[in-house]
Amino acid sequence: MLKVIELGGTPTIGDCAMILPSAIKGPVPSSFLTILQITHKLGYKFGSPLYDEVITSCLDLKELDAAIAIVADLETGGITVSNEILDKVISARADA
Numbered sequence: 001m002l003k004v005i006e007l008g009g010t011p012t013i014g015d016c017a018m019i020l021p022s023a024i025k026g027p028v029p030s031s032f033l034t035i036l037q038i039t040h041k042l043g044y045k046f047g048s049p050l051y052d053e054v055i056t057s058c059l060d061l062k063e064l065d066a067a068i069a070i071v072a073d074l075e076t077g078g079i080t081v082s083n084e085i086l087d088k089v090i091s092a093r094a095d096a
C-alpha cells in the first residue's frame with residue numbers, strides 16, 4: 001500500500017481491505033493503527049464489525065495503548081465506536 005503511494009498511485013479500498021486481515025492477525029496488531037490512518041487519509045472507511053474486531057484483538061493481546069489509540073483515531077475521524085467496545089476499553093484500562 002505504501003509503495004503504491006510512494007510511486008504516485010492511490011490504493012483502492014479493495015487494496016486496503018486485503019491488507020487489514022493480515023494486520024489484525026499479525027504479531028503486532030498495533031500496526032493496524034498505521035494502516036487505518038492511511039486508509040482514512042485516502043477517504044476510505046470500513047464497517048463497525050471490523051473496527052470492533054481490531055480493538056478487541058488488541059485488548060486480548062494486552063495491547064491497551066493500541067486499542068486506545070485506535071478508538072481515539074476513529075472518534076477523531078467521526079466514526080462512532082459502540083458503547084460495548086468503549087466499555088471494554090475503559091474496563092481494561094481500569095484493570096491495568
